[in-house]
Amino acid sequence: MASSSSLLSEDQFLCPICLDVFTRPVSTPCGHNFCMSCISTYWNDTPVCRCPLCKETFERRPDLKVNTFISELASQFMSLQVTDANIWSSDQQQAIWGGVVLCDICTDTQQEAVKSCLECLSSYCDVHLEPHHRAAGLKRHTLVDPLARLEDRLCKEHTRLLMMFCRKDKVLVCDVCASSRHQRHDVVPVQRAYAEMKVLLGDAETKVQRMIQERLQKVRDVTDLVKQSETETKDVIASGVQELTVLVSEVQESRVQLIKVMEEKQRAAKEQADGFVSGMEQEIAELRTSTMKMEELKQTEDQFCFLQRFINSPLLPHTMDLSTFSFDRLVEINHVRKSLSTSLSQLRKLLSKMNTEIKLSDGTDTSNDAALGYLQQYEEDVLLDADTAHPLLIISDDRKQVRYSMGSGLWANQILNPGMFTEHLAVLGQGGFSSRRFYFEVYVGGKTEWCLGVATASIQRRGSLFRSPDCGLWAIWFLVDKFETFSAPNVPVHLGKVERVGVYTDYNRRQISFYDVQTATHIYSFNECLFTETLYPYFNPCDNEYGSNLEPMIIVPVGRTP
Structure with a gap:
């Protein structure tokens, strides 16, 4: 019966090289069978062509053709086995398509199907399945556990079960498609593809979970950093404002001190200058009196009286030595001006550097040279x-x-x-x-x-x-x-x-x-x-x-x- 695989053993359809069900099987001249891709790869890697099993050596590389008889048997076997795989399990399919599979023949109340026919593309209850057990033509049909939407599991072109997977084109194909347009492609049974994809899915799921955890951790880190930055920003603002306030206060104090000192020194210089001018004015008056006395003395004709008055009257009054007095207030002012200018220039540079660092730390654009x-x-x-x-x-x-x-x-x-x-x-x-x-x-x-x-x-x-x-x-x-x-x-x-x-x-x-x-x-x-x-x-x-x-x-x- 085509509906049972009891007469067939999986070992009979395994390639000795890949240990999987034959894919496009070929027979060597010595009578052993292999997947075409497996034996071709094996011979490509060896200097001589010999059978991997009996070690018989061939002088010329055999021109192998697909053994259609073995290929058909393998296809029939796989069509039975594929229905037992998880990907084709009726329980999973029922879960996917939302419930039990119903008989396609029942007209009144549809009964639950007990088998599906891959040739008829229909599902049958016990009553309507009976012709498949009785009629000779129907007995050769392939019956499997009930499957929903059978037409989706068959090749639209060849109406054969999609039991192979093309790795290159990433599509499900039947055995005819695999031997024709996918002949040179990497084609494997659905069971192997299913197992491989499950592994890939597991790896992808693990990777996704890891990425989720990494991003969750990143979110936590960023959140913590934002909170920390808020706290530190407040601390920087508070300490910066305090320091700058103190600095402004010190600048104001320096301003007051500058005005006070400069005015006091100017007042003292003025008093010194006023005293000097007053003394000079008094000496000038005395010198003018001396000049008048000298004029009177010059008019004296009596030689005795002239000599007597000249000897007894000092010609010049007592005066100050002008070389002992200097007014250097302007020099002092210029020194203060220069010192003040230098200090302020340095202070401006420090303030400019501070402002640049503040802008850079905030990511504000500045000139390239300044940033570097x-x-x-x-x-x-x-x-x-x-x-x-x-x-x-x-x-x-x-x-x-x-x-x-x-x-x-x-x-x-x-x-x-x-x-x-x-x-x-x-x-x-x-x-x-x-x-x-x-x-x-x-x-x-x-x-x-x-x-x-x-x-x-x-x-x-x-x-x-x-x-x-x-x-x-x-x-x-x-x-x-x-x-x-x-x-x-x-x-x-x-x-x-x-x-x-x-x-x-x-x-x-x-x-x-x-x-x-x-x-x-x-x-x-x-x-x-x-x-x-x-x-x-x-x-x-x-x-x-x-x-x-x-x-x-x-x-x-x-x-x-x-």
Whole structure:
């Protein structure tokens, strides 16, 4: 009976290579059967064509054709077995389509179906199923447990059960479709596809749950950070206002003190000058009296009287030595003016710097030069860690330069340090950062390819490093005339060439930014990074794939040329 698989064993239809039900079975000249794709792949990987089972060798590779008899038997077997799989279970289908399967023949009250016929595409109750047990033609039909919407499970073109799955086109196909238009495709039984898709579904579900948890945690973190920022903002405002109020009060006090001191000194200078002028006026009067007396004496003709009066009367009154008096108030005023101007200029610069830092911390746009200058104050003296360098890299004696060497010979025989890179032409900076901000600059000159950024302490150093957002490397990769991030290949983020790159990391704000130092232009930023361990500067001078690229990457101090 076609409705029973008791005479058929699954072992009879298993390919000895893939251990699954035959897909497009072929027979070798020695009489053994395999899936066409399995035996073809097997022979492609061996220097001679021989049977995997009996080891008989064939001088020429056999031209195999699908064994239609075995294929038909396998199809019949699978048509029976597929109804027992979970994907075709009547219980699940009834749940999907909303209830029991009813007889398609009943005209009055429809009875519950006990079997479905894959040839008739109908479901039958016990009464209307009876012809399938009696009529010779109907006995050959395939009866299965009741299934809803049978027409959806059959190929519209060949009216055969959809019991195969094409991995390439991602469609369910019948055995005829598999042997025709999907002949060269990767076709597997629905049972295997179902099992594989269940695994993929489980993996996707696990990934989705992980993503949900990550986002929930991120929401909690952001919420906590917002609350913390509100508290700290209030504290900064309160302390800032208090300090600025004190400063304003001190400035006001300095203003009052300036006015008081200057007025008192001016008053004292004026009193000194008034006393001097009064004394001068008195001396002038006395000198004028002396002049009149001298005129009278000059008119005396009597020589005796002239001499007697000349001897007894002093010609000049007692006067002050003018060289002992100087009025230097103007010099003092000019000194105060100059000192005041210098102090106020310094104060204005400090206020300007304070305002710039306040604007930058709030993300307010300022000039490029001012923004870069603000970041450069966090400069760190970075040195290269030679113990992490790939064997084909040369580190300078001062540990400030790294370049690729084509003449390093066979390094595979060298004793490798456990912390060195073996696949990427990379080296890390010495000394890591697990908090705060840090900045460094690198001169790349005319290099045609390089990679620069920040890496975690646990970054993979042995073998290839998978380019993904969670690989532990936040870096930009320059190729000829464009930039891309290491974690997102072939996605340009900036165009043009640069000679000097600034790298700024804010550990607490989870941000890494790159700048063209010469033009103070922003190149790219990684935001909302997940930092959970120490970070290290990462340098990769790359090889010569994109032209002459043997020049070094040089760590340079801010404001100095290499």
